[in-house]
Amino acid sequence: MRPELVLRLGVVVTAIHLGATGAGFASAEVARLLSGVFNVGLFLAGVVLYVVAFVLTAGRSRTEEIWFGGAFLLSGNVVPGAHRRLLLGCVAAQTVIGLVGASLRPFTVLAFAVLPPLLGLAIVAFYGARFARFADKSPS
Numbered sequence: 582m583r584p585e586l587v588l589r590l591g592v593v594v595t596a597i598h599l600g601a602t603g604a605g606f607a608s609a610e611v612a613r614l615l616s617g618v619f620n621v622g623l624f625l626a627g628v629v630l631y632v633v634a635f636v637l638t639a640g641r642s643r644t645e646e647i648w649f650g651g652a653f654l655l656s657g658n659v660v661p662g663a664h665r666r667l668l669l670g671c672v673a674a675q676t677v678i679g680l681v682g683a684s685l686r687p688f689t690v691l692a693f694a695v696l697p698p699l700l701g702l703a704i705v706a707f708y709g710a711r712f713a714r715f716a717d718k719s720p721s
Contacts, residue, residue, distance in 0.1 A: 627700030
């Protein structure tokens with residue numbers, strides 16, 4: 582998988598989250614139900630992708646000096662700045678979308694709109710697990 586595909590995935594997930602949350606405001610019961618299903622589905626996909634990212638990072642940690650902030654939050658100089666800004670911007674947008682949706686219609690299916698940012702964070706972690714550059718471990 583190329584880095585550009587992961588970046589696009591972050592943008593697409595943000596757009597899907599916006600659409601699913603927007604559907605929660607519809608008057609049709611089916612649209613509101615689909616909104617909840619999509620938002621929970623995005624959350625569950627995030628759980629799975631986080632596990633994948635963790636396993637990939639653990640495998641790399643045998644030969645590279647990996648730290649949590651670099652691998653899972655892209656801090657430091659481990660990836661290009663534009664990529665970090667795009668991915669973390671998507672997470673920020675997903676968080677705002679979820680909080681606004683849930684706060685405008687509390688105690689409805691839109692309460693699930695706060696869950697999808699986990700997928701955004703998992704995409705960041707996956708990008709770090711696959712494409713971040715870390716120093717090699719020194720021989721013991």
